[in-house]
Every structure is written in C-alpha cells, then in structure tokens.
Amino acid sequence: MARTESNVDRLYDALRRMATDFSFKPDARINESALATQLNASRTPIREALNRLVAEGFLTFQSGRGFFCRSLSPELVMDLYEARVAVEVESVRLAARRGDERDIAILMQELEDIAPDYTSEADTEALLAMDERFHTQLCALAGNAELARMLANLNDRIRYLRLIDLRRLQAIGPHGQTMVSAHQRILDAIARRDADGAMSEMRAHIERRREGATQAVRDAYAQLYVPEH
Amino acid sequence: MARTESNVDRLYDALRRMATDFSFKPDARINESALATQLNASRTPIREALNRLVAEGFLTFQSGRGFFCRSLSPELVMDLYEARVAVEVESVRLAARRGDERDIAILMQELEDIAPDYTSEADTEALLAMDERFHTQLCALAGNAELARMLANLNDRIRYLRLIDLRRLQAIGPHGQTMVSAHQRILDAIARRDADGAMSEMRAHIERRREGATQAVRDAYAQLYVPEH
DNA sequence: TGATGCAAAGCTGTATACAGATATGAACGC
DNA sequence: GCGTTCATATCTGTATACAGCTTTGCATCA
Structure with a gap:
C-alpha cells in the first residue's frame, strides 16, 4: 500500500490551496487557532506550514501580529x-x-x-x-x-x-x-x-x-x- | 529606540548563515534538539525557521526523518x-x-x-x-x-x-x-x-x-x- | 565472517499550556 | 458627537511533554 501522506503535508497543501485561490482575503489576518480547529490539527504544524508559505511568497508575516494573506496590487x-x-x-x-x-x-x-x-x-x-x-x-x-x-x-x-x-x-x-x-x-x-x-x-x-x-x-x-x- | 529583533528572526538568520556557509555538512541530518540547545531556544521556533529554509531551497526535509543540509552536486x-x-x-x-x-x-x-x-x-x-x-x-x-x-x-x-x-x-x-x-x-x-x-x-x-x-x-x-x- | 533480528536509545511530530503582546470595546472627558 | 484611556478578551510566541517512528548497536545464527 502507498505511504499515507503525512499530516503536515496535508495541512500544507490545504493552506496553499486556500492561499492560491484567495480563500483568505487579501491583507486579512490569519487566525491560527481558527485554522487549527477547521483543519483538525493543533497550531504547531499549522504554523510550520504557514512559515513555508511565507518563504514562498504566498503569505506575509509580521512579528507579534501573525500571518496575513498577501495583497494583490x-x-x-x-x-x-x-x-x-x-x-x-x-x-x-x-x-x-x-x-x-x-x-x-x-x-x-x-x-x-x-x-x-x-x-x-x-x-x-x-x-x-x-x-x-x-x-x-x-x-x-x-x-x-x-x-x-x-x-x-x-x-x-x-x-x-x-x-x-x-x-x-x-x-x-x-x-x-x-x-x-x-x-x-x-x-x-x-x-x-x-x-x-x-x-x-x-x-x-x-x-x-x-x-x-x-x-x-x-x-x-x-x-x-x-x-x- | 529601535525595535529589538524578534527571537525567531535571530534564529532564522543564524540558521540561514549556517546553511549558506555549510556549517552543516551536505546531506547531513540536522539535529533539532542540539540546535535548540546551541542557539538557546526550544525546538518549536527552530523548526519554524527550518521550514522557511526548506521552502527557500537551503535545506531539504523528509517526513519522519527530519531536516537535512542540501547537497551540492x-x-x-x-x-x-x-x-x-x-x-x-x-x-x-x-x-x-x-x-x-x-x-x-x-x-x-x-x-x-x-x-x-x-x-x-x-x-x-x-x-x-x-x-x-x-x-x-x-x-x-x-x-x-x-x-x-x-x-x-x-x-x-x-x-x-x-x-x-x-x-x-x-x-x-x-x-x-x-x-x-x-x-x-x-x-x-x-x-x-x-x-x-x-x-x-x-x-x-x-x-x-x-x-x-x-x-x-x-x-x-x-x-x-x-x-x- | 557476514547477515539478520531485536531491543534500547534517540529523534521527530504534535498537542497543550502559559506568558506576554496586541487588539477590542466600553466608559469617560472634551 | 468624537477622541482618549483603560480594562478585558484574544491571539501570538515558545517551552514542554509525550507518543510513535527511526536509527543504532548488539547478540544470535548460518
């Protein structure tokens, strides 16, 4: 049987999809706890995925304020x-x-x-x-x-x-x-x-x-x- | 007074420097706990920084096995x-x-x-x-x-x-x-x-x-x- | 001697807790 | 009515704990 996709990958994929099709509205703050509940995970893996998305340019991050959807100018x-x-x-x-x-x-x-x-x-x-x-x-x-x-x-x-x-x-x-x-x-x-x-x-x-x-x-x-x- | 750089930024900078000048040897596995001790932090923020570095191509990641320094072919x-x-x-x-x-x-x-x-x-x-x-x-x-x-x-x-x-x-x-x-x-x-x-x-x-x-x-x-x- | 299997150690993946920072909203003064 | 202040609620940043998986080293057997 094929190796089941790891949980963090699942989260990453889901979040990237949400970012690419703008399920997050531009410039909106992203609530980690809400996401965690919604995606059935805790905040730790969610934050790891979000950090990757920041590095890839899908999201932005402000220290102390959290993650934001990118704007689209x-x-x-x-x-x-x-x-x-x-x-x-x-x-x-x-x-x-x-x-x-x-x-x-x-x-x-x-x-x-x-x-x-x-x-x-x-x-x-x-x-x-x-x-x-x-x-x-x-x-x-x-x-x-x-x-x-x-x-x-x-x-x-x-x-x-x-x-x-x-x-x-x-x-x-x-x-x-x-x-x-x-x-x-x-x-x-x-x-x-x-x-x-x-x-x-x-x-x-x-x-x-x-x-x-x-x-x-x-x-x-x-x-x-x-x-x- | 200037805003003090946040801790995760400090970790990110340190880790990226280590990755760019190959303080990690190519293909070597990266021990998170050791890094945490060395950089005076816990594993959580370390892993967040490592995830960014993966997205940027400095490191690789294998589910269940951890982070690795990139190889240089x-x-x-x-x-x-x-x-x-x-x-x-x-x-x-x-x-x-x-x-x-x-x-x-x-x-x-x-x-x-x-x-x-x-x-x-x-x-x-x-x-x-x-x-x-x-x-x-x-x-x-x-x-x-x-x-x-x-x-x-x-x-x-x-x-x-x-x-x-x-x-x-x-x-x-x-x-x-x-x-x-x-x-x-x-x-x-x-x-x-x-x-x-x-x-x-x-x-x-x-x-x-x-x-x-x-x-x-x-x-x-x-x-x-x-x-x- | 070399391969195999097993047990122990170590490490990763993630939930959770809590401290401190930030946002919110109500009460107050102008 | 509008801005300001403070208390409250919410959210972020990070330490820590622990379960489960991987690796490692030793012992056993061919």
Missing part, C-alpha cells in the same frame, strides 16, 4: 509576469539548445491531441490547467530543476489571475485557437532549434497576457470581496 | 547559475529600458570609486561582497521586486561557491580588473539604453563563471569535509 502582478518572462524565455532558449528530440516530439503530439479541447473551451478551469501544464512541460525540456521550481512557484501565485483573465477572454469571444497556435509556434521554434525565435515567441506570448492580467487583478478584487466563494 | 551548481542567467539577463534588459537615469549614474560613480578595491584584491570575502552588491544593485535598476527576491535567494545559495571560485581566481593571478571591466561594460550598455548589448554582456559574464563554479564545487567538497572550519 497591479504592481505585483506586473512583477510576477515579468519574472515569468525571465524564467520561461531562458527555459525555451535552453530547450532549443539541448531539449531531447523525443521529448519535444511527444509534447508536439500531445499539443495536437488536446487542441480540440482548447478550442471547445467548455470549462475555464480545464483550459487553465492545460495552459499551465504546457508551460510546465516546456520548462521541463530545459532540464533545469531550479527554473522548474521557480516557474512552479510563479504559476501557483498567478493561478487565480490567470483564471480570471481566461474568463474575460472567453467572455469576449473564442480564443482557444489563439492560445494553441501561440504554443505551437513556440514549440515549432524549439523543434527546429531556433533559440532566438522561441525566445521572442515566448516573450510575446507572456507579455500579451500581462495587460490582461493587470486588468484581471482589478476584476479579481471585485470577485474577492464577496462574503464567501 | 555539479548539476545543482549548473542549474543555479543558469537560473542566475535567466534572472539577471532579464533584469538588465528591463534596466536598460526603464532604469532611472540618476540611479544608473550613481551606480557608475560607485563602481568607479571602488575599482581600486577590486584590483587590490586583499580580502576575498570583501571582493565577494562587492561583486554580489553590484549585481544586486543592477537588478534593483529593473525595479522588479520579484526578480530582486529571486536573485537574493540565488545569491545566498551560491555564495559559498562564489567564494571558493574567487579564491581560485586569485590564486591563479590578478583578476580584479577583469571583473571591474565586465561590470563596467554591462553598466555602459544600460546607460546607452542598449538592452541587447547589456543582455549579452551579462550572459557572457555569468557563463564565464559557471565553469569556474562547477570546478569550485569539487574543491568545496574537499574543504567542506574537514572536521570544523
């Missing part, structure tokens, strides 16, 4: 997307230079297979997951664990923004095809070992979404401050 | 330096595009002022601090807190390698001037708003040190496994 969104550019542009450069031929082929096949799902655009969350998965796999082609780790962190922190952004896109009109072809252009450049091409495609792709995301953060504020969601 | 060094390239190359790009004219001038002046100290190369640790400071300030020109944060983390994690690398450089011959002029070329490119020039100078500058650092890690192993240092 347009400036932070800008910073996070620029950081994504830094990580992902270099990743595709490395991928174009040394990505495994077979892995690239697999990724291209996979992209083609799920293209219909992109364009059908039934479920925004599924679309988000596909988008994120593609970027993660692309980064994996570079074979650099640190870049992968940085991207994973950034993805977690902007997930909610991406969701709101995608919802906006879908409301405007069908955009699944646009996303698929952007992804395909990046991957094609990598396949033909065109590092510069891949880099500029990736940069353009992310920057295109940056403005959408800064707009999304304003929408997000509206959606965040409802009683419960 | 040539692959990890490679990854960290490539991540530095990602962060710093994009930073100088942004700095060239939007860095404040006045800040750039200040940095140029400062670089000129301390050039003699670089070349005298008396103290390797001082040289290291100057190098790190320059890169940090350069990154600050980009005005992106996330990139700055990522770089700060990377700097902490490679500090020891940089030290060993610099020692090797100094042993071979005088290299302070080489470093100064590399820094000056990057800054000059930024000053004339030449983003591409700044990017390729920065890339070359970091990659030049990458091989030195992977060699340094082998030397580091030799220096790490002496009884105490």
